[in-house]
Every structure is written in structure tokens, then in C-alpha cells.
Amino acid sequence: MPAILALESIAKRFGAVVVADGIDLSLNEGEALGIIGPNGAGKTTLFGMATGTVKPDSGKVLFAGKEITALPPESRCRLGLARSFQIPQPFSGMTVFENVVVAAAFGNNEREKTVYSRCADLLERCGLADKANKRAGGLTLLDRKRLELARALATKPRVLLLDEVAGGLTEHECTTLIALIKDVRAEGVSIIWIEHVVHALLATVDRLAVLHGGKFIASGDPHTVIKSAEVAEIYMGIAADA
Amino acid sequence: MSGYSVEHATRSSRVGVAVIAIALVVLATAPFWGDRQTLRLLAELFTFVALASLWNLLAGYAGLVSVGQQAFVGLGAYLLFAMVILAGVHPIAAIFIAGPIAALVSIPVAALTFRLRGAYFAIGTWVVAEVFRLLASQISVLGGGSGVSLPASVVIAMAPTRTAREFELYWLALGLTVLVLAAIVMLLRSRHGLALTAIRDNEVAAQSNGIDVTRVKLIVYVLTAFGTAMVGALIFLMKLRVSPDTAFSVNDWTAFVIFITVIGGIGRVEGPIIGTIIFFFMRQTLSDLGSLYLLIMGAVAIVVMLWAPKGLWGLIAERFGWQALPLQRHLVSTPQDKS
Ligand SMILES: Nc1ncnc2c1ncn2[C@@H]1O[C@H](COP(=O)(O)OP(=O)(O)O)[C@@H](O)[C@H]1O
Ligand SMILES: [Mg+2]
Numbered sequence: 001m002p003a004i005l006a007l008e009s010i011a012k013r014f015g016a017v018v019v020a021d022g023i024d025l026s027l028n029e030g031e032a033l034g035i036i037g038p039n040g041a042g043k044t045t046l047f048g049m050a051t052g053t054v055k056p057d058s059g060k061v062l063f064a065g066k067e068i069t070a071l072p073p074e075s076r077c078r079l080g081l082a083r084s085f086q087i088p089q090p091f092s093g094m095t096v097f098e099n100v101v102v103a104a105a106f107g108n109n110e111r112e113k114t115v116y117s118r119c120a121d122l123l124e125r126c127g128l129a130d131k132a133n134k135r136a137g138g139l140t141l142l143d144r145k146r147l148e149l150a151r152a153l154a155t156k157p158r159v160l161l162l163d164e165v166a167g168g169l170t171e172h173e174c175t176t177l178i179a180l181i182k183d184v185r186a187e188g189v190s191i192i193w194i195e196h197v198v199h200a201l202l203a204t205v206d207r208l209a210v211l212h213g214g215k216f217i218a219s220g221d222p223h224t225v226i227k228s229a230e231v232a233e234i235y236m237g238i239a240a241d242a
Numbered sequence: 243m244s245g246y247s248v249e250h251a252t253r254s255s256r257v258g259v260a261v262i263a264i265a266l267v268v269l270a271t272a273p274f275w276g277d278r279q280t281l282r283l284l285a286e287l288f289t290f291v292a293l294a295s296l297w298n299l300l301a302g303y304a305g306l307v308s309v310g311q312q313a314f315v316g317l318g319a320y321l322l323f324a325m326v327i328l329a330g331v332h333p334i335a336a337i338f339i340a341g342p343i344a345a346l347v348s349i350p351v352a353a354l355t356f357r358l359r360g361a362y363f364a365i366g367t368w369v370v371a372e373v374f375r376l377l378a379s380q381i382s383v384l385g386g387g388s389g390v391s392l393p394a395s396v397v398i399a400m401a402p403t404r405t406a407r408e409f410e411l412y413w414l415a416l417g418l419t420v421l422v423l424a425a426i427v428m429l430l431r432s433r434h435g436l437a438l439t440a441i442r443d444n445e446v447a448a449q450s451n452g453i454d455v456t457r458v459k460l461i462v463y464v465l466t467a468f469g470t471a472m473v474g475a476l477i478f479l480m481k482l483r484v485s486p487d488t489a490f491s492v493n494d495w496t497a498f499v500i501f502i503t504v505i506g507g508i509g510r511v512e513g514p515i516i517g518t519i520i521f522f523f524m525r526q527t528l529s530d531l532g533s534l535y536l537l538i539m540g541a542v543a544i545v546v547m548l549w550a551p552k553g554l555w556g557l558i559a560e561r562f563g564w565q566a567l568p569l570q571r572h573l574v575s576t577p578q579d580k581s
Contacts, residue, residue, distance in 0.1 A: 053446060077452040085450075091443035093509070097248075097573040102440045105433065106452035112433050120246040120573055132573040135563075155452060 092137030107155025258566030310367030344471030389485025507553025
């Protein structure tokens with residue numbers, strides 16, 4: 001089975017900081033992959049390179065077997081590659097509803113009127129229904145994260161890249177989020193989820209990969225990976241700077 | 243599932259539209275109640291509303307901070323004088339022909355200036371305007387560097403009396419400004435407007451959500467050139483005389499326009515209208531002070547930028563959640579769907 005999303009020998013450095021040192025990654029269709037790693041490991045940058053907002057120094061990005069390395073972000077989005085931003089990037093002056101309408105209409109190339117009811121349902125699913133007509137700039141950080149998720153889903157993605165959406169949630173909210181992500185997955189969407197909230201990942205993903213020093217140092221069954229000594233050591237580091 | 247509807251109008255926008263409608267009626271009848279001085283002032287005010295609204299679309303929404311829109315004001319003016327003097331085109335027809343020609347010219351200009359980012363783009367647009375000004379001063383049939391007046395025969399042919407001509411120009415200015423504003427509102431309510439507003443708020447997110455940002459910017463640049471040239475043509479038809487220095491004046495057609503937009507509220511349709519009224523009020527009351535008046539305007543601009551970076555309308559709109567025009571989409575769940 002061909003990978004739905006693949007990164008091949010991706011390298012990237014910011015000045016002296018090497019964030020990707022020949023990374024290979026492949027996501028199978030329907031798979032949910034979790035990525036962990038210390039702060040500054042380059043996880044977010046990896047999403048940037050996958051979605052086209054960050055140019056890799058070298059290497060290839062493939063989507064459903066086709067090379068997309070040279071495609072701009074908007075084309076990748078329309079192909080079905082959606083992301084949520086770790087630092088939420090709302091359209092602050094627009095309403096929450098309009099934010100989602102933008103993603104639905106342009107991310108999936110649909111007429112505006114045809115997306116309205118889908119967007120309203122999505123706001124419901126993401127717990128934003130009562131804030132539909134609020135200015136997105138006035139949302140709390142938590143609601144901004146919900147909006148990131150709603151917007152990404154509105155583009156009808158085949159691959160969904162989630163960047164730390166569970167941080168700061170209460171136990172109950174986290175359970176709801178996990179249920180939502182499992183639902184999305186059940187609809188056939190492949191997922192990569194970057195997350196520090198490890199128990200949320202363990203409840204959701206099929207595979208866990210650890211990014212450290214510009215490379216994946218472990219990848220495999222989530223429970224096995226999380227127990228490995230090397231990972232435990234890195235996580236001491238995370239605990240220290242969290 | 244279909245218990246939703248989407249509305250544009252809010253209570254404040256209904257009030258806003260009513261106020262605008264009343265203002266339009268009052269303004270349209272101005273020739274019957276205003277003197278010559280008032281008409282002239284109002285017509286000038288309309289043209290500034292139009293220019294500032296177009297610049298706001300360009301800079302406030304598309305993020306294209308041009309300081310060279312005088313290129314298109316001057317191009318429109320020169321196109322009008324060229325068509326009227328050299329080809330005998332009716333001046334009013336010339337206004338409407340100047341628009342599409344300027345739009346065509348703006349495409350290669352964009353191809354050049356769009357390679358530049360941020361401050362370099364701004365400088366690039368200004369350089370282009372200077373090149374246009376130098377080219378205009380080389381056109382000897384239009385008076386070269388000293389410019390040319392509209393032939394008396396053309397002026398007389400426009401209307402039987404001077405009063406009738408002034409009425410005609412007044413209504414033309416009002417009509418063109420309403421046309422420009424209506425076009426902007428329609429654009430913003432369209433699919434392109436949705437993309438444009440998203441770009442205004444966050445370019446990276448706009449791209450990542452499927453919007454071809456460069457394409458939208460190009461469309462806005464071309465449309466803005468279209469409108470700006472028509473307004474420029476009209477301004478100089480009212481002045482009856484054109485010269486390179488007046489037509490391509492960075493002071494009149496860019497500095498004042500930026501001042502207006504910034505104090506009124508950049509990135510909002512209402513901003514330039516409010517800003518123009520303030521600008522004209524200040525100009526009328528302070529112009530006796532000579533160059534001190536420019537200093538005071540500069541100080542006002544700085545104060546507004548520091549304390550109300552979204553302009554006066556931005557301050558009001560955010561505090562009270564107002565919109566004077568029905569631009570936002572509001573989700574309304576219909577009663578039968580209360581489950
Ligand atoms: N645009 C940028 N310019 C310079 N350095 C950057 C840029 N983006 C990220 N970095 C640096 O790259 C490293 C990886 O960042 P990031 O991908 O955000 O890590 P993570 O998401 O794993 O915490 C960090 O050291 C960060 O400071
Ligand atoms: Mg990150």
C-alpha cells in the first residue's frame with residue numbers, strides 16, 4: 001500500500017540549528033501516527049515542511065504517491081492536507097463561523113452557500129456552536145485551538161496534521177477531544193498528531209514516533225516506544241522545561 | 243440538519259444602511275440647497291472617499307501598502323485629456339474608458355512590483371509613479387512638463403451653462419463614488435471578499451486554508467487601478483487642467499489618502515468615509531494656519547496610530563460590535579430546530 005503522505009530525506013536548518021537531518025517519514029492511508037519529542041526538536045517545522053509554509057533545504061514531500069515539494073500551501077490544502085497551528089492563527093476580525101466557512105469554501109473548493117450547514121455542524125462537533133457569531137480574535141486560547149481543529153476539518157482533509165491540540169484541556173474536555181479525533185479517523189482520515197499529552201496519544205494512535213536531534217530515534221507500537229529507556233530519558237528533559 | 247440560515251444584516255448595519263440612504267438623498271439634492279462653494283467642496287470630498295476606499299482595499303485588505311497610487315490617478319487624468327483632446331471622445335465616456343485601460347496597464351506594473359515585499363514594494367510603486375510622471379512630461383501634445391487645459395469648446399459642449407456643468411460634475415462625482423463603494427461592498431460580500439478578509443487577518447492561515455493569496459492580491463491590484471484611474475480622470479475633469487506634477491502628486495493622492503484611511507480605520511469599509519470627513523473638517527478649519535496645519539495633521543495621525551491603531555471607526559466598531567454595512571455572515575439557527 002502506497003503511503004498517503006511521505007517525507008523523504010528531509011533536511012532543514014535554521015542557521016546553526018539543525019531541525020531535520022535527513023528525515024524519512026511515511027504515513028499509511030487510514031493510519032494515526034503520534035509524534036513526540038522535546039520542545040525545539042523540530043516537530044512543528046516538520047508540519048510546516050509537509051504543508052508548504054516552510055521550505056526544506058533538501059528532500060522530497062509526496063502526497064498519495066505524487067511529489068508535492070514544489071506546490072504552494074493552498075494547493076496542498078486543496079489536495080487534502082490540512083493542519084492545525086500550534087500557535088493558533090485565527091482570522092481575528094472575522095466571526096468564528098466565517099473562519100470555518102473560509103476553510104470549507106477554499107480548502108475544499110466549494111461554493112460558499114453549499115458549505116454553510118456543514119460548517120454549522122462542525123462548530124457543534126468542536127464545541128464552538130455558541131460562539132459562532134463571536135469575533136475570532138476575542139476567543140480564549142482554548143477556543144482558538146478548537147477553532148484550529150474546526151477549520152482544518154472544514155477543508156475535508158485526507159490527511160490531518162494536529163499540532164498540540166490537547167494541552168490545557170480538562171480531563172473531560174480531553175476525553176471529548178479524543179472521541180472527536182477517533183470519529184474523524186473512523187471516517188477514513190489519516191492523522192499525524194504532535195502532542196505532549198501522552199495519554200491522549202496512547203488512547204488514539206497506532207504508531208508513535210520520537211523526534212530528537214533532527215531524526216526519528218524511535219518508531220513503533222506506542223506502548224513499547226513510550227517505555228523504552230531512551231524515550232524516558234528525553235522525557236525527563238521535557239518534564240524539566242515544561 | 244438544515245436548521246440553519248445565514249444572514250448578513252445586523253441591527254447596527256440596518257441603522258447604518260438607513261443612515262447611508264438618507265445621507266445619499268440629502269447629498270443627491272445638494273445642487274438645490276447648496277451654493278457653488280459647497281458643491282465644489284462636497285464633490286472633492288466624494289473623490290477622496292473613493293480614492294481612500296480603493297487604497298484601503300489595496301493596503302488594508304490585500305496588505306499591498308502602495309505609496310504609488312498616484313500613478314493611476316495621473317494615468318486616468320492623462321488618458322482623459324488625451325482621449326478628449328486628441329480623439330474627440332466625450333469627457334464622461336473618457337472616464338469610463340480610462341478605467342479598463344488603467345487596469346490593463348496595472349498588470350505589467352504588478353508583474354514588476356509584486357516581486358518586491360513590504361517596504362520594497364512600497365518604494366517600487368512610488369518609483370513606478372515617478373516614471374509615469376516623467377513619461378507624462380514628455381508628451382508634448384499634452385503640454386509636456388507644464389501640462390494642458392481642457393479646450394474651451396469641450397467645456398462648453400458638456401453643458402449649456404456653467405451652473406449646469408457644475409451640477410453635472412457634482413452628480414458625476416457622487417455617482418462614481420457610490421459606484422466605487424458599491425463595487426467594494428459587493429466584492430467583500432462575494433467569495434473573493436471572504437478570501438480577501440481572511441488575507442487581511444492572517445496571510446499564512448489564508449494560504450494554509452486553500453486561498454491563492456497571490457492571485458487574490460493581483461485581482462485587487464488590478465481592480466484598484468481600474469477604480470483609481472476613473473476617479474483620477476474625474477478629478478482632473480473637474481479641475482479642467484492637468485499637469486504631470488499635479489496629476490502624479492504623491493502628497494495629494496497618496497499621503498492624504500493614507501492619512502484619511504489610517505485615522506478613519508484601515509481594513510474596514512467605513513474607515514475611509516469617516517476619515518475623509520475628519521480630514522476635510524480639519525482642512526477647512528485649520529487651513530488658515532498655513533503649513534502649521536500639516537504639522538497638526540501629522541500629530542493627529544501619530545496620536546491615532548498610537549492610541550487607536552485601528553482608527554476611529556475601529557475603536558467604535560470593536561467597543562460596540564458595530565458594522566455600518568452588512569458584510570459579516572451571521573449564523574442563525576432557525577426555531578424549528580430547537581432539539
Ligand atoms: N522561522 C524560524 N527561524 C529560525 N528558527 C526557527 C524558525 N522556526 C523554528 N525555529 C527553531 O527551530 C527549532 C525547532 O522549532 P519547532 O519546529 O517549533 O520545534 P517543536 O515544534 O518541536 O517544539 C527551534 O529551535 C526553533 O527556535
Ligand atoms: Mg511545536
